[in-house]
């Protein structure tokens with residue numbers, strides 16, 4: 553079965569789960585219920601190899617139904633508050649749900665600490681992705697003894713009746729969920745600088761260690777703490793939530809890929825997918841740089857940069873924002889149906905073109921009120937570069953002038969101590 557990128561790899565979430573209140577009174581839910589109509593585009597990626605979804609799942613279901621009665625027909629573990637896993641982790645609440653399974657908050661009876669446990673669906677492809685995630689987390693946590701790179705820490709893992717369970721440090725809301733709960737008000741440039749620096753250091757650390765994350769998106773970037781204060785903006789006469797801390801961590805290493813491993817041809821969640829992936833030109837670490845560029849744009853705009861379900865339209869949107877796709881890339885693509893006369897096969901007179909023009913303004917014309925915005929957009933331009941050979945690396949990006957204020961502060965801190 554060929555991979556069809558509409559139906560096979562990406563499945564919507566949010567329709568089947570209700571947000572639950574965290575026991576500590578904070579709303580710590582991940583899913584997007586209550587907004588399934590306007591946000592059905594928030595998708596959770598499936599692990600690689602998940603092409604023949606229905607066939608695979610039917611077969612697995614039949615095999616496992618007799619083994620376990622604590623499982624629904626989609627392979628999710630049925631659990632309740634108070635359930636104890638591995639005689640150690642007591643379920644307190646649900647934190648979120650994705651295609652991979654559920655994330656629950658537990659009390660670790662040994663340490664008394666709260667932890668997050670990712671309970672993976674009892675289905676082969678998700679179990680395989682989870683095993684791979686465990687291997688990646690062991691490797692990268694082991695290379696970061698001092699916990700200075702912002703990748704989630706794995707504390708333990710085990711199998712519960714065919715469900716791989718990964719015990720992770722407890723974090724706050726995802727940046728997507730925080731934006732949503734804050735009426736999609738964008739982050740300011742200072743906040744973006746702080747989060748971007750941490751993200752770049754974390755993902756640069758992955759890249760140096762021969763890994764590509766492949767699924768960077770706001771849902772997979774979690775706030776370490778989502779505590780906030782209410783702030784009043786006199787200009788708009790509106791209240792908004794202002795985060796106390798901007799520390800973030802990267803999660804979901806289920807599709808992280810080592811250089812020597814097989815590279816799935818289709819990776820990333822659509823809106824964050826690099827042009828070389830869409831054009832099937834092969835990919836490497838630089839596809840993460842593209843995704844992070846889209847993420848930072850989303851933080852700046854408060855909305856998805858390339859909001860579409862269609863690859864052809866996606867490429868056309870990119871051209872509106874970033875200019876024409878270089879002809880040498882269009883010549884190389886195996887997906888020749890995207891190409892006509894060495895150009896994108898897209899009607900610039902169509903009504904579709906009119907409608908995407910409204911949302912996809914050229915990067916060069918986007919607001920640059922002051923020096924710091926100009927630097928942010930200069931950096932974004934380097935990240936959203938079509939040609940992988942010319943796209944900035946994260947190593948280079950960390951030295952971009954946009955981050956000068958952070959480096960200045962670090963230097964001052966060092967001198968003082």
Ligand code: NR9
Nearest residue numbers: 582647648649650668720722723771803804
């Ligand atoms: C780790 C994860 C989720 C720590 C957490 C947490 N602490 C508090 C949730 C709350 C791990 C995650 C993971 N993949 C995720 S979250 O490995 N995907 C993002 C999701 S989950 C439901 C929608 C989006």
